[in-house]
Amino acid sequence: MDFLVNPQITKVEPPFWFFGMKNPELQLMFYGPQISEFEVSTNFDCITKIVKTENPNYLFITINTHKLTESILPFYFKKEQEIVFIQKYEFKKRRENSANRKGFDAADVVYLIMPDRFANGNDQNNSSENTTEKYNRDLPAGRHGGDIEGIIKNLDYIQSLGATAIWSTPLCEDNDADFSYHTYAQSDVYKIDPRYGSNADYLRLAQEMHQRNLKLIMDYVTNHWGITHWMIQDLPTPEWIHQFKEYTETHHKRSVINDIHASQKDLEICLKGWFVPSMPDLNLENPLVLNYIKQNAIWWIEFADLDGFRVDTYNYSEPQAMANWTKAITAEYPNFNIVGEIWMPQTAQIAYWQKDSQIGALRQYNSNLPTVMDFPLMEAISKAFNEGYSNGDTGVMRLYDHFSNDFLYPNSNNILIFGENHDTQRLNQLFGNDIRKYKLTMTLLATVRGIPQLYYGSEIGMDGDKNNGDADIRKDFPGGWPNDPQNAFIASGRTEQQNQYFDFTSQLFNWRKTNNAIHSGKMTHYIPENNLYVYFRYTATQTVMVLLNNQDELQSITTQRFAENIQHYSLGRDILSNQLIDITHQILLEPKSSLILELA
Template sequence: MKRSLRNNLPLVAGNLIRVLLILAMPVFTAAVFAQGLEKPEVLKVEPPNWWAGHSIGVAGSPLRLMIRGKNLKSARVEAVKRGIRLSNIRVNDAGTYLFAEVIIDRLLRPGSYPVKIVTPAGTAQAPFDLIAPLPRTGNFQGFNQDDVIYLIMPDRFANGDASNDDPQVSRGITDRSKARYYHGGDLQGVIDKLPYLKELGVTAIWLNPIYNNNDSLNQREQYPEVPGGPNKPVTDYHGYGAVDFYSVEEHFGDLDKLKELVQAAHRIGIKIIQDQVANHSGPFHPWVTDSPTPTWYNGTQTNHLAENWQTHLLMDKYASQELLKPVLDGWFVDILPDMNQNDPEAAKYIIQNTLWWIGVSGMDAIRQDTLPYVPRKFRREWMTAVKREYPNVNVVGETLDGLPSQVAFFQGGVKRFDGIDSKVDTEFDYPLHFAIRKVFGEGQSIRQLLEIVNQDYLYPDPDRLVTLLGSHDVLRFMNERGATVDGLKLAFTFLATYRGIPQLYYGDEIAIRGGNDPDNRRDFPGGWAGDARNAFEPSGRNAEEQSVFEHLRKALKLRAELEPLRRGRTMHLAIEDQTYAFARYTDRKTVVVAFNNDVKPVTINAALPSSLKIADGAVLRNRLGSGAEVRVQNGRISFTLDSRSSVVLE
């Protein structure tokens, strides 16, 4: 062998190897694709961010990250930057969801901390940020008896930003002429009307869900546009058809706009309550066709139980599991996918989602939709996680039932027969709601109010119940058979002076009409540019509307001024078929409230027990109206009330 060739053997060998590798690459690549190995792709990371120095996602356990994507099988994950540790990796069989526990160094600064996903076919990065926590002062406040809650359906209240009426991603589903389409109301509209709410006496706003909903017509849920007409697809304008639990519906605004609303409300002393849904997702959520785990939902779109609404079985210690299953696992109206809170991954997802919304927005409380339909054990775990991180944030649950025994069962504060205290702070007082409708709306016996409140002993804490006249789930008060404006005023007086925390429904303060869903969700007049009149202003209200508004405003002002109406104990003083008088009292002060629900004047006579500390000869003045004065004589009061009227005597 020549010296020159011998001396260049290493170079020749190296070139030969490189040539062979290049020739082999197509074969290797073909083999990779033949095995179905494609480069991983990241579509969504949930939660998208968390808080620096805070790695407690669920009751002391690490944060659980869920990454949706493609080709995630056999993936391992790495932190791109120091300070984050990832473990307990799980990928679903389809390779479309990856779960990972995340431990965050408590001293890590806010910033971008992406996660690297590595598979035999390549790599991808999942974005993940650490953000600075909001200050505790002024945020996460909770609500109590000093508050007045005002329910707003964002799409129907006020249109403050016309640019989001017909978003690019969801064209053609806004039409004010159609009751079940989007109408254009948004978060900016709520911001714009905060001064109006402040003037009325509102101290807390409950917003119907603001989750991102389906971007096109809902073909699975169809109703006639006019009575007797053909069924047609609808939109999820109401917010209860979530397709993304980590973003805001584009028709309403975005996350920054929500934060702006919360802070603007806080600046003028108004709290924000978020409507959350742990029971189900919308029918078009990506999970429906691509489940993160085999048991993420109770059943599938083609094989599931239908909800049978028999919630009374949940408080039946003798009910079999077979009887309970349709209640807890059934799909609402046979189309809303029922979340399985017994699936550990789904349970962590729901809990973390709640904590994320609170922490990222600064909101103060939660209204939990369809409370009974979620297992009580999970509800306890969920509440424990909320209170651990945000002890002042409280939760009001929806149990839409007319029996106090059934509503009381789901309020926390006591262990029930199953050994579980759900820890849920309070409930909506629907039993009293229905009685108020019958008494002041239909003119039935006022004794029905006492038949309900006489069962207050069933509740762990009846003073914290949220009392209500209306909501998006029932027809408007003024559409009750026999309802009058005078009856509406009586109902408002009762809400403002009785035990519990009063909740109003947008528009009831001006006697808006409306039948059952969706007619009970009419647009607030004046919330849209070009409306014929603006009922947010006195000049835009007719005489009836102004009369009701002023009556309610005055009643709420009295509630704010007189501590017994908010924090006092209650004593029944007189009750007849259509008249009722009671005292609200503290150790320092007593207020007497009386109602005449009759169509003719009635005289009320009542004894004032010495425990109320009202001296003989004292003169009680009507703070709600004008002129009426009542003198205490021999420990008694006697006065005449005009038909369908009320007084607040101090």
């Protein structure tokens, strides 16, 4: 009998594991026709639990990996005490110092890419035999062919922009019949979508990025899978997902989670209702499911050498289960960063979800989540720079009022800040393509507390109207396809206006890399007057003064008001023009403009 030939098992997940993890327990899933009918044993006396579910095609075996001394572990599948076949399982060596990898932080600038719309580096994988939706660039919401190779080929462009990290929307396989380019309805979470490339390509992306000192952030989805996921098609147990007698969709009202007055019915629908009909809701209260996605996340960190996660719809799942998921990752990687999408309108509701929040503690809850997304700031930006000065609540006063709530955060410097993303209205659309308002926004993002995130294409003035559908805010980057009439990845291929956008953004964020006061300094801001906002970032050795004139008129600013921060300084170096400016009495500011001064 040839024990190496094994038609009985079609999948083993995780497909391999790693020596030296802190958590000794590893839950292995074996999948194949009637696989649970077999008795299983192995060497080293390492099996601690065997779980058989209602579906005989699954077998879950937990082992203690700390008992292993060899890299290949054989599993003996038996019937009536006779070995029918052997399934070998491999353990790989971890990278040196893997557990201490440093995640992204406030010294970074994150560049957000939708890979299908960024660049097509390999037109041989535009479609694949094993996925349903085919290449059709003529269809706005279709597959356009952007891929991992396209990102790799344009890393120099991203780096020249001043970005230090890349967050790509999900790259794992999504086999929906249409709209699959967004890839949030995944059909295999251990496999890169073949239209983007392969697992090996994803690893190569990480390697190419690390050679340039760039960090790779994976977009991870814990709340749901796609309806076409192979496990959804053959559920291990009906309780793998949340199911109601009739299809029930979440009401998306996330405030019920921490609402002391919320009804249990509203809470149940909030957490267990499906996001949309094509995205079944995972039941993370089932230990098999929670262990599966914990291990899947850790597997990707080790395999692809990741630097962070952005977690989609973080607070759509059971809060305690998510806290356990996050804790499992940060226990293995104490310096790894995870940012959760908490799309809520008020700072208090966002702050509830950050690790060690005192607001969360009022409900005996700690999310363990290091970083949250500052959606209230995004909302303030979308209004502030479109408003003149009419009363005390409009214009840049919105920004002042927003930052005055930072006391609610346990760590206000570890927050992702942005003006837009792949789900929102494009900034340049909101601003009517007024580059002055774009510059004001980028100046703000580059200089306040937190981790700035830029959305691909805005740095060359790309716009798009969400009212025309999501495809309009996710247009193809010009030059990402061989036959594009224009290549905006290079200066000579950009229009004069596009270069104005790019040059400003590049200069600003490349400067940001050099200034520790911006990365980790304190912030003092002053109540805006006449739609002009002034604030300082400073350490013991560096001070940066930022002025935002949101009024459509020239303004002269008397600096005596800011003496507590200006102190003994008499000059400020304009970081864009490199000119020295006397700050002892007055500073002139052009209409709708900003000024960043390194004080000297």
